[in-house]
Amino acid sequence: MDVTWWGHATCAIRDRGTTVLTDPVLRNRLAHLYRRRGARPVLGAAPDAVVISHLHGDHCDLPSLRMLPVTTTLIVPKGAGAFVSARTGGGRPVVELAPGDETSVGSLTVRAVPANHDGGRTPKSRVRAIAVGYVVQGSRSAWFGGDTGLFDEMQDIGPVDLALVPVWGWGWTLGPGHLDPAGAAEAMRRVGPARAVPIHWGTLWPMGCARVRPDRFLRPGDEFAAFTAEAAPRTVVDVLAPGERLSLTEKPANNPAANKPAANKPAAEKPAAEKPAAEKPAAVKPAVNNPGAGRSAAGTTAGDKPSGPAA
Numbered sequence: 001m002d003v004t005w006w007g008h009a010t011c012a013i014r015d016r017g018t019t020v021l022t023d024p025v026l027r028n029r030l031a032h033l034y035r036r037r038g039a040r041p042v043l044g045a046a047p048d049a050v051v052i053s054h055l056h057g058d059h060c061d062l063p064s065l066r067m068l069p070v071t072t073t074l075i076v077p078k079g080a081g082a083f084v085s086a087r088t089g090g091g092r093p094v095v096e097l098a099p100g101d102e103t104s105v106g107s108l109t110v111r112a113v114p115a116n117h118d119g120g121r122t123p124k125s126r127v128r129a130i131a132v133g134y135v136v137q138g139s140r141s142a143w144f145g146g147d148t149g150l151f152d153e154m155q156d157i158g159p160v161d162l163a164l165v166p167v168w169g170w171g172w173t174l175g176p177g178h179l180d181p182a183g184a185a186e187a188m189r190r191v192g193p194a195r196a197v198p199i200h201w202g203t204l205w206p207m208g209c210a211r212v213r214p215d216r217f218l219r220p221g222d223e224f225a226a227f228t229a230e231a232a233p234r235t236v237v238d239v240l241a242p243g244e245r246l247s248l249t250e251k252p253a254n255n256p257a258a259n260k261p262a263a264n265k266p267a268a269e270k271p272a273a274e275k276p277a278a279e280k281p282a283a284v285k286p287a288v289n290n291p292g293a294g295r296s297a298a299g300t301t302a303g304d305k306p307s308g309p310a311a
Contacts, residue, residue, distance in 0.1 A: 001140040001249075003162065006041040007203030007242035009059055009146060011164050015138035018106030021047035022134070022144045022164070025204070026064040031057060033170055033204040036217065038242025049073040049105040053146025054131035055080055055121045058170060058204060062087045075103060075110055077119065079129030099132055109137040113157050115148040117177040131177075135160060140248045143191065147200060149177045154190040161248055163193035163235075166200030168220035172213035181220050185227035188235045195236045195248070198224045203242055 001015040009023035021043070028035040046069045052060045054077060065074065065088045076084050078098040085094045095103050097112035104110075117131040133145045140161040147166050167184040174180055179187060181198075188196055201220040206212075225237040238246050 001138055001142065001161070002245055002247045003142065003164070003197065004245045005164075005197055005199060005240045005242060007035065007038040008170070009053070009166065009200050010041060011144065011197075011199065012041075012043065012047065013136050013142055013144075015136070015140065016107040018049075018108045018138070019045065019047040020105060020108065020110065020136050021050045023053055023059040023061075023146060024050055024064045024068075025058060025061045026067050027061070030061060030204065032206055033058065034207055035203060036205040036210070037202055041243075047072055049075055049110065051110060051134045051136075051144065052076045052080065052084065053115065053133060053144070054117055054119045055083070055127060055129055056118075056147070057121075059147060060084065060121075073105060075105075075134070077112070077129045077132045079119075083121070083127050083129070097132065097134075098130065107138060111135045111137065113143070114151060114153050115146055116151040117147045117149065133157070143193065145179075145187070145199075147178065149179060150183055150187060150190075154187055155192075158191040158193060160191065160193045161195065162246075163188060163191055163196040164199050165196055165224075167198040167224040168201035168216065170204040171206060172209075172216040181223035182227050182231075184224050185231040188228050188232035192232070193235055195238060195246075196224075196228065197238050197240055197246060 001013065004012045006012065008025055010025050011022045013020045026041050028040050050065065050068065050072055052074065054060065070092050073093040073095060074084055075095045075097060078096045081094045081096040085092065097103060099112050099114045102109055102111035111134065112132045113135055115131040115133045119129050119131040121127040131146065133143060133148060135157065136142045136144065142162040142164060143157050143160045144164045145166050165184050165187055166179050167181050168174065169178055184198065198221040202217055205217055221239040225239050228235055228237050240246060
């Protein structure tokens with residue numbers, strides 16, 4: 001099993017010839033947020049399936065979903081299927097899962113697990129569904145937390161080989177239903193994964209706010225590694241840069257707080273300037289049936305906006 005973290009909650013999980021993409025954000029601008037660090041994802045081949053953890057705009061980005069071929073299966077939380085199908089043009093295979101439900105994608109099994117997070121599209125939206133995480137099972141197993149706070153059933157998720165765990169958000173504060181680095185370390189104690197990759201940090205940031213609390217943009221990954229070394233010392237933490245790949249066939253380094261597989265690490269990047277990078281053609285090769293193409297990033301509809309102060 002290989003995993004590439006593309007920033008925020010977007011990860012490509014590849015195993016047994018099948019690719020599952022999590023909460024894809026495939027563009028550089030998302031309402032009032034911009035991609036401050038890392039390149040826009042370039043997926044190469046289209047994923048076999050996408051998993052959506054909940055309907056917030058930074059996890060269920062409709063223009064990004066419309067960039068994908070209509071053959072890509074969309075796996076969504078129970079109650080979200082009709083909304084996602086209608087807003088992505090219809091004709092796509094859509095599978096709804098509630099916690100405990102599972103489906104097959106190629107040679108992999110995807111099982112929904114609970115999450116502690118608001119599932120509405122926006123705080124006042126009538127469009128609502130549950131929030132979930134997923135366990136992808138193949139030659140190895142990976143838990144994708146999506147966006148969640150701590151919850152009692154966490155200990156039932158494991159054992160897993162890898163946790164893709166949210167450790168912050170896209171701003172300098174966190175609301176309910178989120179994990180900070182210390183909370184994410186406690187989640188590792190409960191789940192007990194062999195390895196963990198911090199996600200949902202150090203990628204998206206509000207326009208015009210680069211100088212506001214830069215520590216909350218730059219430090220959550222390393223803070224999580226340090227907290228996990230204390231709370232769950234058997235879990236090895238890999239703090240990846242956006243675009244960096246981790247192979248679970250590799251032997252972990254001895255230092256849980258600093259074990260980046262150097263061979264797969266791209267050149268070091270500094271946070272981008274306030275102006276987002278110009279959009280390039282669709283990130284999926286080959287990209288077909290892209291109704292979202294041609295819309296300017298600033299033209300995102302209200303339904304596409306992320307919600308909450310730090311979703």
